[in-house]
Amino acid sequence: MATQHARATARLMMAPAVILLLGWMLVPLSMTLYFSFKRYLPLRGGDLGWVGLENYVRFVTSSAFWPSIQATLIVVGGVLLITVVLGVLLALLLNQPIWGQGIVRILVIAPFFVMPTVSALVWKNMFMDPVNGLLAHLWKFFGAEPIVWLSDASLFSIVLIVSWQWLPFATLILLTAMQSLDSEQLEAAEMDGAPPLSRFGYIILPHLARAITVVVLIQTIFLLAIFAEIFVTTGGAFGTRTLTYLIFQRVLESQNIGLGSAGGVYAIILANIVAIFLMRIVGKNLDR
Amino acid sequence: MFAKPLGAATALALLLSSGASAETLTIATVNNGDMIRMQGLTADFTAKTGHEVEWVTLEENVLRQRVTTDITTKGGQFDIMTIGMYETPIWGANGWLVPLDDLSAEYDVDDLLPAMRAGLSYDGTLFAAPFYGESSMIMYRTDLMEKAGLDMPEAPTWQFIRQAAAAMTDRDNEINGICLRGKAGWGEGGAFITVTANSFGARWFDEDWKAQFDQPEWAEALNFFVGMMTESGPPGYATNGFNENLSLFQQGKCGMWIDATVAASFVTNPDDSTVADKVGFALAPNSEGVTKRSNWLWAWALAIPAGTKKEAAAKEFIEWATSNSYIELVASKEGWANVPPGARVSLYENANYKDIPFAKMTLASILAADPTSPTVDPVPYVGIQFVAIPEFAGIATEVSQEFSAVYAGQQSVEEALAKAQALTTDAMEAAGY
Numbered sequence: 215m216a217t218q219h220a221r222a223t224a225r226l227m228m229a230p231a232v233i234l235l236l237g238w239m240l241v242p243l244s245m246t247l248y249f250s251f252k253r254y255l256p257l258r259g260g261d262l263g264w265v266g267l268e269n270y271v272r273f274v275t276s277s278a279f280w281p282s283i284q285a286t287l288i289v290v291g292g293v294l295l296i297t298v299v300l301g302v303l304l305a306l307l308l309n310q311p312i313w314g315q316g317i318v319r320i321l322v323i324a325p326f327f328v329m330p331t332v333s334a335l336v337w338k339n340m341f342m343d344p345v346n347g348l349l350a351h352l353w354k355f356f357g358a359e360p361i362v363w364l365s366d367a368s369l370f371s372i373v374l375i376v377s378w379q380w381l382p383f384a385t386l387i388l389l390t391a392m393q394s395l396d397s398e399q400l401e402a403a404e405m406d407g408a409p410p411l412s413r414f415g416y417i418i419l420p421h422l423a424r425a426i427t428v429v430v431l432i433q434t435i436f437l438l439a440i441f442a443e444i445f446v447t448t449g450g451a452f453g454t455r456t457l458t459y460l461i462f463q464r465v466l467e468s469q470n471i472g473l474g475s476a477g478g479v480y481a482i483i484l485a486n487i488v489a490i491f492l493m494r495i496v497g498k499n500l501d502r
Numbered sequence: 503m504f505a506k507p508l509g510a511a512t513a514l515a516l517l518l519s520s521g522a523s524a525e526t527l528t529i530a531t532v533n534n535g536d537m538i539r540m541q542g543l544t545a546d547f548t549a550k551t552g553h554e555v556e557w558v559t560l561e562e563n564v565l566r567q568r569v570t571t572d573i574t575t576k577g578g579q580f581d582i583m584t585i586g587m588y589e590t591p592i593w594g595a596n597g598w599l600v601p602l603d604d605l606s607a608e609y610d611v612d613d614l615l616p617a618m619r620a621g622l623s624y625d626g627t628l629f630a631a632p633f634y635g636e637s638s639m640i641m642y643r644t645d646l647m648e649k650a651g652l653d654m655p656e657a658p659t660w661q662f663i664r665q666a667a668a669a670m671t672d673r674d675n676e677i678n679g680i681c682l683r684g685k686a687g688w689g690e691g692g693a694f695i696t697v698t699a700n701s702f703g704a705r706w707f708d709e710d711w712k713a714q715f716d717q718p719e720w721a722e723a724l725n726f727f728v729g730m731m732t733e734s735g736p737p738g739y740a741t742n743g744f745n746e747n748l749s750l751f752q753q754g755k756c757g758m759w760i761d762a763t764v765a766a767s768f769v770t771n772p773d774d775s776t777v778a779d780k781v782g783f784a785l786a787p788n789s790e791g792v793t794k795r796s797n798w799l800w801a802w803a804l805a806i807p808a809g810t811k812k813e814a815a816a817k818e819f820i821e822w823a824t825s826n827s828y829i830e831l832v833a834s835k836e837g838w839a840n841v842p843p844g845a846r847v848s849l850y851e852n853a854n855y856k857d858i859p860f861a862k863m864t865l866a867s868i869l870a871a872d873p874t875s876p877t878v879d880p881v882p883y884v885g886i887q888f889v890a891i892p893e894f895a896g897i898a899t900e901v902s903q904e905f906s907a908v909y910a911g912q913q914s915v916e917e918a919l920a921k922a923q924a925l926t927t928d929a930m931e932a933a934g935y
Contacts, residue, residue: 256574257592257892272932278900344738345676345750362738365910389602414705448741449684451903452910466567466895468929469574 242483248473257469267456269476275337278460285369286456290437290488292373293380296428300377300382301429302422306414309392319389326382330442337375338364349472368452375443380436384429391425392418431492438485457481513933524552531557531584531804532565532570532802536634536764536842540823541830546831547822553815558809562689564935566895573598573807581812582819585630587621587801587873588888588895594624600806600813602628602820609821611847618801621873621884630803631824633766635844636869637797638697638782641751641769642758643777644777646677648672650757657785657795660726661699663758666736679734681756682727684741686906688898690774693798693887695759695905701788703795705877706889711935713926715901715919724915726789728908740909752776760786762800763867766860767839784895785870795877798869801845844868893933897926 237420252270253262273279308319325333341348350360363371395418403413441458448454450463461481466476531537535558544555554623558580560568569583572592585593595600605611611619611628618632620894639730640658647654650669667679683694696706704719714720731739736750744761748768751759752775756788759765772778786796806816806821821826832841838854849855849863877884883889888898904918905924 255892255933257570257596259596260574276928277921345736345755361735362740362910365738365740365906365912368910449686449899449903451906452740452912453907455903463896463899465898467572469570469892470896470932473932 218294224411230475244474246478248475250470250479252472253378253472254475256471265472269472270286270479271465273476273480278329278455280456281453282455282457282460285453286438286484288369289376289440290434292370293376293437294433295372296377297380297384297433298426298429300381301388302426304381304385305388306418310390314392322385323382325379326386328379330379330440331446333379334375334443334446336369337378340372364447365452368448368454372443372454374445376437376440380433381441382431387425387429391422427495434488434492435485438481438488457484459467463474487488520829522576524554525546525812526554526556527581527812527819528556528558528579529578529582529584529804529814529819530776531559531568532562532563533559534562534764535768537584537802539836539840540633540828540842543831543835543932547819548661551815551818553818555819563687563911569912574810578806578807578809581816582804582806582811584633584802585805586803587799588885588890590630590805591623591624591890592885592892593805594627594629594823598808599629600631600633600810600816602806602817605817605821609825613826613848615845617866617868617871617873618797618845621799622801622803631820632801632803632845633824634842635799635801635868636763637799637844637864637871638761638786639763639766639797639867640758640760640786641766642782642784643670643754643756643780644782645780646757647782648691653784658787660698660730660787660789660796663731663760663787664726664730664733667730667758671734676755676756678736678750678755679757679873680730681736681742681747681759682731682739682905683732683743683747684735684739684760685741685746686903687743688888688895688902690743690902691906691909692898692902695727695902696887697796697798700877700886701786701792703789703792703794704860705879705881707881707883707930709880711930713854713883713923715923715926720919721915723789724905724919728915729819731909740906746786760796763860763864764843766864767843768861770839773787781859782862786869787884792878793817794876795870797867797871799868799873799889805918806812810868840877891933893929897929900925900929 232424237454251264251266253265253268254260261396286374294321304322308322339347342349344360344362347360350364353360361367399417400413403417408416440456441462442455444450444456445462450459455463457477458481461474461477464470464477524623531541541557541559544557557762565584567582569585570589570850571577571582572579579651590599594601614632614633618635620685622628622630622632640654640663642654647666647670652666652669654666669679671677681689684693692721699705699720702719702723704713704717704723708714712882736742742750742764747756747759747761748765750756751769754777759769767779769775770778770825787794791802804820806813806820819870826843826846826848829841833854839858841849841855843849843861850861855861860899871886873884873886883891888894901922904913906923907913908915908918
């Protein structure tokens with residue numbers, strides 16, 4: 215009998231894990247909330263008392279706020295677009311039986327295991343450098359003026375670097391999804407005379423919908439928080455200051471804990487708005 | 503039979519106990535050449551005192567954030583911190599550092615260069631011992647200068663530099679007349695544009711702490727800088743900092759480079775530099791008729807956070823690392839060109855050091871910099887390429903980001919100055935000025 219007794223025991227057994235998880239989330243969250251209502255300047259003697267909503271007002275009215283929201287959305291949106299589109303195409307390619315399939319797949323996945331700081335440095339110094347970079351040499355080879363990537367096309371460069379990192383993840387998930395597709399269905403469609411594009415559009419893509427939503431959701435969570443790529447390449451200059459980076463500047467460069475915490479609360483709100491939108495879209499897909 | 507090893511062990515124990523108990527010091531430091539060299543010589547310190555040393559070596563910005571966080575939260579992770587001239591007076595004023603007012607007689611604290619000592623003191627008390635000091639100066643290619651038919655004076659003006667840079671520039675051979683810092687960050691491009699502005703008669707704040715970006719001197723300085731770099735600078739200079747310019751110069755792609763005096767030993771080192779034997783030096787320029795030059799003054803110094811339990815051992819280390827005997831130790835192992843410069847008067851009187859090609863100009867540059875009177879018009883702050891108030895790092899980083907956007911051609915000088923004025927005023931209000 216699954217009695218009250220058993221249920222109580224089960225709850226008791228689960229309690230440590232639940233408490234740990236709650237603490238993990240609640241302690242930092244409540245501390246952020248606490249600090250966001252304080253004037254807290256470590257270099258000026260620390261806690262200087264309550265200030266009500268001043269930090270919140272100051273953070274939003276700062277000239278850097280709206281550009282940072284815009285930059286955040288562009289980076290997240292850009293990376294999602296590139297990784298999903300190229301991820302589907304790459305997965306299609308890798309799904310073909312080819313010679314050396316194992317090695318090719320490992321190579322494709324490799325960028326995911328490179329640390330963000332390292333990949334950003336490699337891109338910055340070896341590819342995008344306007345004098346010594348590979349891309350500069352390529353441009354010069356064709357007689358063109360090298361592009362100064364990190365200042366002239368700064369946001370696009372960041373999107374490119376981050377996409378390079380996350381493309382393997384998208385490819386991997388989409389590839390496994392593709393492998394679960396019944397090949398008889400495709401053969402049947404082929405025999406009925408469906409051209410390749412229709413087969414892709416009506417059979418493969420709908421089959422991938424669920425995997426794509428998973429990719430979008432998981433990536434969004436991580437992309438909202440990207441930091442290393444910006445820190446290493448542009449240091450927040452040239453309009454690449456995302457909300458995360460702005461908070462970092464407020465807390466660590468300006469040494470204003472209160473203001474930064476208020477920014478942290480805004481970041482939570484932004485993440486929730488994005489999440490709700492995505493969940494709506496995803497929810498429809500997952501229900502089917 | 504056991505007498506010998508036992509005796510040796512006793513002797514060792516006695517040796518260790520004689521110099522107080524042996525401690526393990528944790529030292530946070532920056533990852534530049536001189537500091538890494540010091541780590542290689544730690545064994546000498548351990549042999550002399552018995553104390554062990556654990557190094558935490560970090561990139562400049564990361565170091566700054568780690569030690570600032572540690573000291574403000576009283577984290578106590580480090581027994582010695584490597585900090586600069588910007589942090590020392592602020593932290594000293596807050597009582598976060600152990601005053602270094604009881605250093606031994608043989609350390610000879612009066613031998614420290616006066617500018618360095620002043621910059622690392624608060625209210626007359628020394629709070630950090632300079633490991634090395636630097637100013638900025640012009641490094642130029644003597645061969646290209648000759649080819650351009652020009653002669654570099656000892657103390658040139660910006661107007662001459664601009665003309666010389668244009669004459670040296672050879673775009674087809676990838677030679678840029680001048681390479682300067684444009685990278686965002688208060689310690690990178692921010693520092694450089696601040697000293698440039700000083701030498702055009704501009705200042706960050708007036709005596710009432712009002713931001714001065716709306717003044718004509720700033721517009722003049724910024725317009726001059728952008729104009730010169732567009733004519734003769736390398737492509738993408740908006741992202742170039744010290745390291746980027748160093749490698750450009752070493753590859754022979756710059757005619758002139760105005761930067762830290764410590765760079766002189768790198769560009770004249772034939773192992774790393776393709777132009778090692780063709781480098782000349784001159785004082786950092788000023789605009790015609792302006793009394794202040796664009797020299798900055800900086801020192802990396804060792805300080806002890808208040809509250810460490812290993813204060814005595816930490817002081818021993820500081821005395822060891824910033825002493826004359828350390829300089830001699832480095833000279834004996836790596837040669838005189840590689841000793842940490844800019845901290846002590848006696849180094850520049852040393853006969854062995856006088857032969858180093860950049861020694862004279864380094865000293866002249868340091869002596870030309872005065873942190874207590876950095877600008878033409880009076881200012882309420884101390885510091886040349888920075889303003890020694892806690893808010894400065896944050897403000898200057900954002901201001902330099904606006905300027906870098908100008909360098910990249912994304913906004914006009916006027917727009918950037920208006921934004922800089924607004925955000926500085928805003929931040930100063932938030933700080934309660």
